[in-house]
Amino acid sequence: MPLGDSAVRARAADPQGGWLETGTGRPRAPGAAGEQLQEQQEAWRDAGLVLSTTSNEACKLFDAALTQYATWTNDESLGGIEGCLSKLKAADPNFTMGHVIANGLELVGTGSSVRLDKELDRAMRTMVALSESQPLTEREKLHVSALDMFARGQLPEACDLWEQILQRHPTDLLALKFSHDTYFYLGYQVQMRDSVARVYPFWTPDVPLSSYVKGYYSFGLVETNFFDRAEEVAREALAVNQTDAWSVHTIAHVNEMKADVKKGLEFMKETETNWKNSDMLACHNYWHWALYFIEKGEYEAALTIYDNHIAPRCLASGSMLDVVDNCSMLYRLHLEGVKLGDRWKDVLALTKKHTKDHILLFNDVHFLMSSLGAKDHTTTQELLTTLQELAKAPCEDHQLSLAPSLGLPLCQAFVEFENGNCDKAVDLLYPIRYQLIQLGGSNAQRDVFSQLLIHAALNSKSQAKRNLARCLLRERDGVRPNSPMTERLIRKAAAIHSMA
Ligand SMILES: [Fe+2]
Known part of the structure; x- marks a missing residue:
C-alpha cells in the first residue's frame, strides 16, 4: 500500500522507501528502538x-490510518483503519493528534454525532482537555479547534480552520482531506476545488500519496464543470496508481455529466479489477456504473449491479455513503416505474435506526426514500416530526439551520409525490431547486431531486405544471445533450401533452 505523508521525509534515509514497516508489510528494519523513534520524529x-x-509506534499508526483514509481503502493486513486507531490509542493514549484522527474519522463519516453518541462526546472532551494540557504546535491546536467546530455543527468554520493550517502546511493531508470532505457536505463546490488547487504545486511526484491529491483536485474540477481538465488530472493520477478508486470515480462523474453512457460503461468494466478492492469507495463506483444503465433504460442490468454489489456491500459496511447510494439507486428505479420487490424493506432495516439522527439533511432525505418505498408510514412520520422539532430550537448547527427552508420542504415534496399529490410536490420543490446544493452531495447525487421534480411536474393535474415539465426537460437537454433518459422523458411529456 502507499506510504503515508510522513514517509516522504524518511525516503532519503531509506531509498528503498517504506520506513513505515506496518505500512508496507515489510519486515521491521534492524536498529535500536531509540534510533527508530528519532528517525520518525x-x-x-x-x-x-x-x-x-x-511514541514511534503512534507516529507509524497515525500515518497508516491517514493513508487508508486518504486512499479509501482499509488495509486488512494492518487491521484496517479501526485496528490502527485502537493500536494507536494503546501506543500513546495521550497523543492528541491520535485523538484528532480517530474522532475526526468518526465525525466526518456522518454516521454519528456528539449530540447522539455520548461516547463520541466524551472522546471529543478528552481530546480538547488533552490539547490544553500539553505543549502542542499551532498546527495541532488548529486541528483540535477545527474538529471541535465540526462537532458543534459549524462546518464552514471548521473549514476555515483547516484552511489556516493548509496556508502554512500545504502537505498536511489530514487537513486537506477533512476540508475536502466537509466542503462536499456543504455543497461548496468551488471551495472544494480551490482548496486543493492552492496546495497542489506542493504535492510534487516525490511526495508519497501525491497522485491521490490529483484525484481530489480532479473531483473539484468535475463538480465545477471543468470536465476535460478533470479527466486529464484523474488520468494523470491513474497513470501513477491505477488502483486509485477516487480518480476512477472522477472519470465516472465526467461520463455521467456528459451522458456518455457508452464510454462510461466501458470504462467501469475495463477498470473494475483495479478499484473493486477499495472497500470504502467500491460500492459508490458500482452505483455510478448502475446509473449508466438507468440512463439507458436497462433496468435489469442496473438491478443486477444493485443485487450483486451495492446491496451486499452496503449491508457489510453500513457506511453513510453506501446507505445513501442504496436508497438513491432504488428511488431512481422507482421513478422509472421499476418493480423492486422486497428491496425497500431490506434497505429500511439499515436506515430505520437513523430515523431520528438528523446529522445531515442529505442523509435524512435518503432515509425518507426508504421509509416511503417500504410504505412504513410510522417511520416516515417519525423522521419528519423529529426533524421539525429539532429545527424549531435555535442552534448553531449549520445543517439544522437549513431544515426549515430546505430540508423539510424537500422531504415533504417526496411525501406528497408518494401520496399522488404531484402538484403539491412541485409547489414545494420548484422554489428551492437552486438552493438544494446547500445540502451537499455531488451533482450526480442531487440529480435524483431534479428527476423527482420532472416526474412530479409530468404527473401534475395542472396544465401549467405539465408545461413546466417540458421546460425543465429542455433545460436538462441543454446542459446534458443526448441523454437517453431526457429523450425518454421528452417523449413521455409529448404524449401527455397530446392527450391533454
Ligand atoms: Fe460520485
Missing part, C-alpha cells in the same frame, strides 16, 4: 508536520 518535523508524541 525527524521525518515529521522535516516536513513541518511535527507530531507531539514520544
Whole structure:
C-alpha cells in the first residue's frame, strides 16, 4: 500500500522507501528502538508536520490510518483503519493528534454525532482537555479547534480552520482531506476545488500519496464543470496508481455529466479489477456504473449491479455513503416505474435506526426514500416530526439551520409525490431547486431531486405544471445533450401533452 505523508521525509534515509514497516508489510528494519523513534520524529518535523508524541509506534499508526483514509481503502493486513486507531490509542493514549484522527474519522463519516453518541462526546472532551494540557504546535491546536467546530455543527468554520493550517502546511493531508470532505457536505463546490488547487504545486511526484491529491483536485474540477481538465488530472493520477478508486470515480462523474453512457460503461468494466478492492469507495463506483444503465433504460442490468454489489456491500459496511447510494439507486428505479420487490424493506432495516439522527439533511432525505418505498408510514412520520422539532430550537448547527427552508420542504415534496399529490410536490420543490446544493452531495447525487421534480411536474393535474415539465426537460437537454433518459422523458411529456 502507499506510504503515508510522513514517509516522504524518511525516503532519503531509506531509498528503498517504506520506513513505515506496518505500512508496507515489510519486515521491521534492524536498529535500536531509540534510533527508530528519532528517525520518525525527524521525518515529521522535516516536513513541518511535527507530531507531539514520544511514541514511534503512534507516529507509524497515525500515518497508516491517514493513508487508508486518504486512499479509501482499509488495509486488512494492518487491521484496517479501526485496528490502527485502537493500536494507536494503546501506543500513546495521550497523543492528541491520535485523538484528532480517530474522532475526526468518526465525525466526518456522518454516521454519528456528539449530540447522539455520548461516547463520541466524551472522546471529543478528552481530546480538547488533552490539547490544553500539553505543549502542542499551532498546527495541532488548529486541528483540535477545527474538529471541535465540526462537532458543534459549524462546518464552514471548521473549514476555515483547516484552511489556516493548509496556508502554512500545504502537505498536511489530514487537513486537506477533512476540508475536502466537509466542503462536499456543504455543497461548496468551488471551495472544494480551490482548496486543493492552492496546495497542489506542493504535492510534487516525490511526495508519497501525491497522485491521490490529483484525484481530489480532479473531483473539484468535475463538480465545477471543468470536465476535460478533470479527466486529464484523474488520468494523470491513474497513470501513477491505477488502483486509485477516487480518480476512477472522477472519470465516472465526467461520463455521467456528459451522458456518455457508452464510454462510461466501458470504462467501469475495463477498470473494475483495479478499484473493486477499495472497500470504502467500491460500492459508490458500482452505483455510478448502475446509473449508466438507468440512463439507458436497462433496468435489469442496473438491478443486477444493485443485487450483486451495492446491496451486499452496503449491508457489510453500513457506511453513510453506501446507505445513501442504496436508497438513491432504488428511488431512481422507482421513478422509472421499476418493480423492486422486497428491496425497500431490506434497505429500511439499515436506515430505520437513523430515523431520528438528523446529522445531515442529505442523509435524512435518503432515509425518507426508504421509509416511503417500504410504505412504513410510522417511520416516515417519525423522521419528519423529529426533524421539525429539532429545527424549531435555535442552534448553531449549520445543517439544522437549513431544515426549515430546505430540508423539510424537500422531504415533504417526496411525501406528497408518494401520496399522488404531484402538484403539491412541485409547489414545494420548484422554489428551492437552486438552493438544494446547500445540502451537499455531488451533482450526480442531487440529480435524483431534479428527476423527482420532472416526474412530479409530468404527473401534475395542472396544465401549467405539465408545461413546466417540458421546460425543465429542455433545460436538462441543454446542459446534458443526448441523454437517453431526457429523450425518454421528452417523449413521455409529448404524449401527455397530446392527450391533454
Ligand atoms: Fe460520485
